[in-house]
Amino acid sequence: MSADSGSADGWRLAAGTLTRIPAGAISQVTRPIARTAMLVGSVVVVPVALVAGLVGRAAVLLGAPALVGGLLVVGIVAQLSRSIHWDGLADTADGLGSSWDRDRALDIMRTGDVGPMGAGTLVVVLGLQAASYGALLAKPLGWLIVAALVAASRAALVLGCLRAVPAARPEGLGQAVAGSVPWYGAAGVWLVWAAVLSGVAVLSGTGWWAGAVAAAGGPGAAGALLWWCVRRLGGITGDVLGATVEAAATGLAVLAAVAW
Template sequence: MSAEPGPADGWRLALGTLTRIPAGPIAQVTRPIARTAMTVGSVVMVPVALAAGLAGWGAVRLGAPGLVGGLLVVGIVAQLTRAMHWDGLADTADGLGSSWDRDRALEIMRTGDVGPMGAGTLVVVLGLQAASYGALLAGPLGWLLVAALVCASRAALVLGCLRGVPAARPEGLGQAVAGSVPWYGAVVVWLVWAAALAGVAVVTGATWWAGVIATAGGPLAAGVLLWWCVRRLGGITGDVLGATVEAAAAGLAVAAVIAW
């Protein structure tokens, strides 16, 4: 007999979906559970982000170039999250870049084969992340800043799951979580991260508004991509959600380098 859905299931869904940390099966993905999972997605990333940030920082402290440290961060995050957002980014780029209609674009995304658009997008977006993280790791408490940016990037999920943003398909992860987050929930999540990054800015010796500027890069990059996907594909899919996370990560990292 399956257990009844409970409040903890949202946290377990987020942990099991967004990381490789075992979280156990979920009895049923209800709307409240989906909303909780998308809202706390950035919180469950803390152990993954800390492990990646500390590994990259340790490499830089031992004399490795900053880019090596940044690549370590990107690689460790991918390993501890099954690289699922990389897959979503590549598939979304291939779908958006196709010259076919909406249905054919969605079919291209469903196949999972990586084409030239997907491969090129991965190189550019992940390169921006790695280069930016490498520059930030060299600063005071660079590991903490990078870890905070990695966590904050998962707040892009609340944008993709806003009420009013439809699912592009009648099945899959997109359909299960589409429209599950109210607008005020998304605002609260990003305000919390703005405050958190402002605090990190202060403890690293920068001004508080550096953290606010860095935060703005996340929803800006994710929001533009989300608008494009809704316009081109008619809504979100699981791949689109993964793509918005990677876009937000790049936007946050680049904005942080500029602000710091």
């Protein structure tokens, strides 16, 4: 496989996994393809994020309460990404919250059933996101702020796929992408998003520091959850990756609402 075709397959893998955008099938997920997919994951979500931000802003302009606008953002993002990160968050919460050993916790996550820990976590996490997005939508260029935050949250994937982070089991999405991203690639992705958020802050009439503060919430929240999952489960799974995305989204949104 040529380097060009591998890169194209990486983009297809990212779009097909993280969105409902038709992207075509990938015959085999190699390490270069996985690396590309994780590095560009936050980029392929930009169209989804823009649609969600614009719809939320339109609702607020039409007189809907801010929370309604925030809920629309959360719901549209979920619909256009098949709610895969919600599923990962719920399963991960159930596994981490169980009193069983590592293997049993992984079995609980694999079943796909949502228990009380998972359901409660979804309510709290998605509620925090919706309330924060709603507050931001009322700001100048609020739709753009929200869109940038949603897209940036997908950069959590590069943290979960750092070379120092193992897979929790020898099969599944986690195994296919684990260890595929070098530290400098992950650092570069987050620095780019920190710059984007700082630029959006300036455009919206706020100091650049607001974007930098918000950007810190993404890797902070995702990194904390990732550390817990590695200690408790021995590494990442596809569910853990989804959970880190939602953790990053929440950290970014809450700190942005405070900073803006």
